[in-house]
Amino acid sequence: MVINNAAAADRVFRALADPTRRRILERLARRDHVVGELVEQFDMSQPAVTKHLNVLAEARLVSRHRRGRERVCRLEPAALRHSAEWIEACRTLWSARLDALETLMTDIQSGKEPSR
């Protein structure tokens, strides 16, 4: 149950919660982009795009590298693993919880008293 990467997963989910950021990721999934290209494609101001990129970078979904005078943005798919792990950890948690519910309901209906 220990969800080691909960905070990381949380950052990923929050980053993915915004439609513009998801579209940025989709673009980056195809190839690296320089910031200027993203500004053009999304018809947004550079600060607005940078703000989204900062959120994505904090979630480690995107890395930025210098290439000459430009900054290249790259998708970092490893971060997506955290979100997958969060889902798996929660699934395990609820599965155990429902096992316990099943047992409890059987006990109650068969008149078994609390074991304590």
Added chain:
Amino acid sequence: MSTPTQSPPLVVRRVIAAPAELVFRAWSDPAVASRWGWGKAYDTIALELDCRPGGAWRHEIRNRESGETFWFEGVFREVEPGRRVVHTFQWRSDRGYRQDESLVAVELLPRGAATEVVITHTLLPAESVADTDTGWHDCLEQIDAAVRDAGGEPR
């Protein structure tokens, strides 16, 4: 749930051989809830439960092997007796692990004499998203596919 959500919904279903009124008491009635644990690996140490909109719940549980203590807690947002419960959910442990607030919706669907329990667990939406927008899963799938195509390692 019909509400589209941009956070990743986790849905877990189980048919329980008990009527919905009884199953519901596992959420609402402290006498029943105190007997309902989080699996064989955990002992329930303490439980607080105030099952009404705005009321709080809190479970203190301890891992039998490691001794790690967890506090699971939240606030009820919707309560429809015998049918539906929505509550927030967050946890922390005495070893510094924590999970920020998320949202759990529980629906109880009659299935003859039994009840199907449907648990939908989502992180709280940070911002609202238009219904027509690419969903979270689509986004992940596209990224995953693109990375695979590029010969990268998606996991």
